[in-house]
Amino acid sequence: MDRVYNLIVDSVNTSVVTYTAVSAGVLSCYVGLKVYRRQQVKKKALKKREESRKALQDVQRSVVTDDGTTAAKRREILSLPLPQLSQQLRDGQLSAVQVLQAFQEKATAVNDKINCLTEPVPDALVRAQNVDVADQPLGLLHGVPVSIKENYNIKGMATTMGVTKHLDTPADEDAVIVQVLKKQGAVPFVKTNIPQTLLSISCSNPVFGNTLNPVDPTRSPGGSSGGEAALIKGGGSLLGFGSDIGGSVRTPALFCGICGLKPTAKRISGRGLMKGSPGVQGVISTPGVMARDVDSLALGMKALLVPDMFQLDPQVIPVPFRQEIYEDKKPMRIGYFTTLQSCPPTPSMGRAVIMAKEALEKAGHTLVPFDPPDDLRAIVDLVTRLITADNGRTFSTMWLKDEIIDEYLKGQIHLWTMPHYLRKIQAFLLKPFWPRIAKVLSHRLIGSVYDLWQRMAEREAYIEQFLDELKKKDLDLLLCPALGMPACKPEHAGRTLATTAYVTLFNLLNFPAGVVPVTMVTEEDDRLLDDWIGYGNDPIDKVIKKTTKGAVGLPVSVQCVALPWQEEKCLRLMKEVETLCPV
Structure with a gap:
């Protein structure tokens, strides 16, 4: 029995070591692939920048x-x-x-x-x-x-x-x-x-x-x-x-x-x-x-x-x-x-x-x-909610997926793509001290076509209200x-x-x-x-x-x-x- 037990333990240990090694290898490959892709994107961007600079210099020399x-x-x-x-x-x-x-x-x-x-x-x-x-x-x-x-x-x-x-x-x-x-x-x-x-x-x-x-x-x-x-x-x-x-x-x-x-x-x-x-x-x-x-x-x-x-x-x-x-x-x-x-x-x-x-x-x-x-209300409840209605998915997937994100854009992306539950937690914590930021964070994300239509109806009502005040x-x-x-x-x-x-x-x-x-x-x-x-x-x-x-x-x-x-x-x-x- 002891021999059988030892064989089982050795087998399990070997499996764990193998699984760990494979997992580490897969993770290493994944990280390496991401680093490689990032390097390739950076090279492609720098190549285009150099080509553009040369084209502008050629124009400059010609005139x-x-x-x-x-x-x-x-x-x-x-x-x-x-x-x-x-x-x-x-x-x-x-x-x-x-x-x-x-x-x-x-x-x-x-x-x-x-x-x-x-x-x-x-x-x-x-x-x-x-x-x-x-x-x-x-x-x-x-x-x-x-x-x-x-x-x-x-x-x-x-x-x-x-x-x-x-x-x-x-x-x-x-x-x-x-x-x-x-x-x-x-x-x-x-x-x-x-x-x-x-x-x-x-x-x-x-x-x-x-x-x-x-x-x-x-x-x-x-x-x-x-x-x-x-x-x-x-x-x-x-x-x-x-x-x-x-x-x-x-x-x-x-x-x-x-x-x-x-x-x-x-x-x-x-x-x-x-x-x-x-x-x-x-x-x-x-x-x-x-x-x-x-x-x-x-x-x-x-x-x-x-x-x-x-x-x-x-x-x-x-x-x-x-x-x-x-x-x-x-x-x-x-x-x-x-x-x-x-x-x-x-x-x-x-x-x-x-x-x-x-x-x-x-x-x-x-x-x-x-x-x-x-x-x-117009700026926070309508503009902010409508312009981020997709929680940033369009530009984060359509434009920025597998791209180098510009340093001046990173803060905005984190805010626009933050999950709703994190927004709610932060809004609750910040409300006593910074009510404007809390109000921006607490607005409910548009989660359905019905929500979008409701906001669009509110926009139409706001336009009428604004026009009435002008009139x-x-x-x-x-x-x-x-x-x-x-x-x-x-x-x-x-x-x-x-x-x-x-x-x-x-x-x-x-x-x-x-x-x-x-x-x-x-x-x-x-x-x-x-x-x-x-x-x-x-x-x-x-x-x-x-x-x-x-x-x-x-x-x-x-x-x-x-x-x-x-x-x-x-x-x-x-x-x-x-x-x-x-x-």
């Missing part, structure tokens, strides 16, 4: 000049406002090739400093040459070089979204906006950088790297159209095209000190644009226009709102740009507010609204105080902060998303909205920040205060808002503010 006359002419071209430049191109005073090369030289020089470009558009020179031999002007943007955000499809170029899995998949055709721009004679010449997956107010990804703010390189240029804003502010483009689901045009425009417009959804076509969360309901993404000044935004919209766009995308409302509304001189009745309960603005942002409000009143317009109804005061225009803070530091981007309440509100409502710079952060703003407590001096407020401290000299903008389909009226208010509050 550099030592000729004094050519250099002087290029400086003159770069100094022209877009309406004047486009007119000289249509009149034949300037050639498309001449203008393209001026902007290629400037854009690549700007990129050397702040890394705002992803790639040059390969056929830009050929296109400019074809424009020059045309029998007559091709359109409103005849020969104008335009910059395009990385998430727009351009035929033959990969649309990466800052991940490697799409590097080898070139687009089959241009996005509709790109097609219309070409029909109007424009020359797309560069694509511009984005944050990975687009859902961030930083501008960094593992493929193309981090973009710096041209005003202050220690700060973010904003996201997700950060490369566009940085390039335009740096002088490397006059007209650019981005996209906006939660302020992704308006936030970079504010951070860099340029102008940006988010139209009503379906006013211009979004076909051929990649989205960070395709299928998201209730918080609406739309393409947008970015430029140095409001007249350029208006020209960009006018060039897009033409029969070609209406034919290429029948979902777009077939209404051309109404120049008479944009140029109207009648006094306006404008509602204004300086704060949202969900995120009181830092001193400079509220001051900018009062500054613009007083200037508008002196010019003969009527300004009426307006309180957005129940904004905390009571006879208002169809609003003036308000562009964000809760000026440009943040990139490491704080994920923890200051509460400040985007001012822009995401109008994605929820689907109102056209634009930002225009009016002032800069002053020493007094910086001093007043010491006494600012925000919502309740919770950790979010402390990060906002920390990132805003020392922001003296950064641009500060206001946001102008109109009712749906009234982009021309929104632009008119922006133009009036720009004229009355020159920076």
Whole structure:
């Protein structure tokens, strides 16, 4: 019996050792495979970055000049406002090739400093040459070089979204906006950088790297159209095209000190644009226009709102740009507010609204105080729940699976993908101390189609409530902060998303909205920040205060808002503010 027992024990021990060894081997292989895949992804990203850098350097070498006359002419071209430049191109005073090369030289020089470009558009020179031999002007943007955000499809170029899995998949055709721009004679010449997956107010990804703010390189240029804003502010483009689901045009425009417009959804076509969360309901993404000044935004919209766009995308409302509304001189009745309960603005942002409000009143317009109804519920219970309705599964599986996650995105992903039971536990523990954070964490995740429909019904009711409040005061225009803070530091981007309440509100409502710079952060703003407590001096407020401290000299903008389909009226208010509050 003892011998049998010993044999059994030896057999069991051998089995355990074997099982342990096999398990360890399997685990080792799994870990090794993950490390190998990560290394391969990193190599692929770095290879693409090097290829892009070389392509940009080749463009730069091809246009550099030592000729004094050519250099002087290029400086003159770069100094022209877009309406004047486009007119000289249509009149034949300037050639498309001449203008393209001026902007290629400037854009690549700007990129050397702040890394705002992803790639040059390969056929830009050929296109400019074809424009020059045309029998007559091709359109409103005849020969104008335009910059395009990385998430727009351009035929033959990969649309990466800052991940490697799409590097080898070139687009089959241009996005509709790109097609219309070409029909109007424009020359797309560069694509511009984005944050990975687009859902961030930083501008960094593992493929193309981090973009710096041209005003202050220690700060973010904003996201997700950060490369566009940085390039335009740096002088490397006059007209650019981005996209906006939660302020992704308006936030970079504010951070860099340029102008940006988010139209009503379906006013211009979004076909051929990649989205960070395709299928998201209730918080609406739309393409947008970015430029140095409001007249350029208006020209960009006018060039897009033409029969070609209406034919290429029948979902777009077939209404051309109404120049008479944009140029109207009648006094306006404008509602204004300086704060949202969900995120009181830092001193400079509220001051900018009062500054613009007083200037508008002196010019003969009527300004009426307006309180957005129940904004905390709108931002937390609707925007936050709708934009994270899938608990982050779309971008974590569709975009980020087996990818290197950008360092500035990691914090957001953990928050958006946290299981509901952990949210509830944290909300319970934090409620006595940090009620705003607890409220965000405690919202029930959307777990069914029924839940989604309930939230969508709440959104519809909120829109009606908002419109009723506007109607009571006879208002169809609003003036308000562009964000809760000026440009943040990139490491704080994920923890200051509460400040985007001012822009995401109008994605929820689907109102056209634009930002225009009016002032800069002053020493007094910086001093007043010491006494600012925000919502309740919770950790979010402390990060906002920390990132805003020392922001003296950064641009500060206001946001102008109109009712749906009234982009021309929104632009008119922006133009009036720009004229009355020159920076």
